[in-house]
Amino acid sequence: MELEKMLQSGSCREKELKALEHQVLHLATILKNDLSLLKTTSSEETLAVEEVLGSFDFLSHDLTADDDASCLGSLRLKDSGISSFQQSTLRSLGLLSKDSQSASEEELVIAPLTSGNWGLDQALETHLDICCILLQAIPTTDFSPSRRELLEEISIQTQVLNRVSCLLLEKNDNISARDILPKAQRSRDTLLFWQECGNSSSSPFFCHVDDFSRILKRRYTHKVKAKQPGQSDKVFSRLLLQLQAPCRLVPCSRSICSPERVSVFQLSAYLKRWSFQDLGEHISCLSREEYILSALNSPKRRRALNKLRGRAISALLPLGFTLQTLGALLIDSNHRVCKAASSCVCRAAGCKSFRNKAVVFYTESLRSPDVLTQLGSCLALKCLRATESVDHISDLWRSEDEDLRSAARETVLSFGKKGHEAFQRMDQLFTEMQEEAYKNQETEITIL
Structure with a gap:
């Protein structure tokens, strides 16, 4: 029920969430209609359907379970090894009967519902999980640009579910990457690359x-144009890490449930996320950034830092x-490095694309439990003149670290009128904190 409850929450009614809710319900309807004959009481007809569903691992069989665990028919949760995510996904799509939802865990029975394609079921599990992770992240931030970032990621996942629905309705038994990827992403190299990936798993x-x-x-590897030993490995590891991340900038509470596999839809969503149509072109760009990062x-x-301009x-x-490294250089032990880093981030503020992403990243990093990360992020926001983050910077005044409070005060005051208003609130908060500490001290003395 987890996904369904999140989508039906009255506090989350943005158009992106409504679109996702509509798409999830549409997908569930398609899956249920495909198996409407299961409603019959005939045991022979039920058995025939169960034979068709024999490879249905997504909902009824754990890949790590014993070989003798049956995938056929209705399986009990206690025997199937299904994760808590899979249980919630089943309920959110209405794949558990109403009677079973009220029963004890041992009595819950899973409806043998499937797309009819085991590989598609695997991909669908991954993307429903990503939807859950993104929905869980939205209430954790009250920063509008971060929320927009999450909603954009949700829109991409909605498009994935829409494509899955279309494929189910087309009922094409000979699907290839050309049928799955958007037209803009069907470069020859990308299609050949995923064709080979699909051949390795016998699924497109x-x-x-x-x-x-x-x-x-x-x-x-030829796209990396490595200038240093090990650069290629770093680039490809970085790409995989980014490709499997639910969101590119906003931290999420957990990673995806299926890190052992990559879906064609993840590849497509990744290219769309970074506004690239060709994978090779993106790898070349990633390689250049990895080289700069190593420098x-x-x-x-x-x-x-001085060469990083224009x-x-x-x-x-x-x-x-990269943003994390720049933040760390702002508090480098070498004062001249700090100055160069500050100048670099100030120059970068003139690039709208860089600034938009950096403001989200550094504002979210203010919540880090690491004081040095908070300090570097605070100074980066000062360089970016991120007045939209002033309230979040003001919250650093509650910190016990004097250097962090000083940096927050300096940053806020650099924001002009809006900063001075925030500073007055900070000053009032500081006064209240001092008064509270004094009262507590007086109470302690009285008791003694």
Whole structure:
């Protein structure tokens, strides 16, 4: 019921969430209609359907379970090894009967519902889980740009579910990557790459993560143009990590339930997320950023910061790793490095694409439990003149760390009129905190 409850929440009625809710219900309707004959009481007809559903691992069989665990027919949860996510997904799509939802866990019976394609079921599980993760992340942030970022990710997942629904209605038994990927993403290299991935798993919808990495390296190493040992491995590892992340900038509470596989829809969503149509072109861009990132982490980091300007900045994606590194350089032990980093981030503020992503990343990083991360993020927001983050920066005044409070005060005051208003609130908060501490001290003395 988890996904369904989230979507039906009265506090989440943005158009993106309504579109997702509509698409989930539409998908559930298609799946149920495909198996309407299960409503019959005839045991022979039920058995015939169960034979068709023999490979239905997504809802009725855990990949790590024993071989003798049956995938056929109705399986009890206690025997199937189904994860808590899968249970909630089943309920959210109405795949558990009403009677079973009120029963004890041992008595819950799973309806043998499937798309009819085991590979598509695997991909569908991954993307329903991503939807759950994104919906869980929305209430955790009250920063509008972060919320927009999450809603954009939800829109991409809605498009994925819509494509799945279309494929189910088309009932094409010979589906290839050309049928799945949007027309804009059907470059020859990308199609050949995913065709090989699909061959490794005997499914056009997903492949094992090890096969994905191996084929990726073989087909795209020439795009990396490595200038340092090990750069290719770093680029491909970074790509896989980003591809499997539910959101590119906003941190989520957990990773996806199926890190052992990559779906064709994840590849498509990843390219759309970064506004690339060709995978090879994206890898070249990723390679350049990885090279810059390695320079920023080297003894010659000040020189690298000074060279990072103009087109070099606008060419950055930028990745969270890059933004994290720039934030750390703002509090580097070398004062000249700090100054160079500050100038670099100030220059980057002139690039709208960079600034928009950086403001989301650094504002979310203010919530980090690590004081140094908070400090670097605070200084980065000052360089970006992120007045939209002023309230979140003001919250740092509650910190016990004097350096962090000082940086917050300095940053807020640099924002002009809006900053001065926030500073007055901070000053009032500080006064209240002091009064509360004094009262507590007086009470303690009285008791003694």
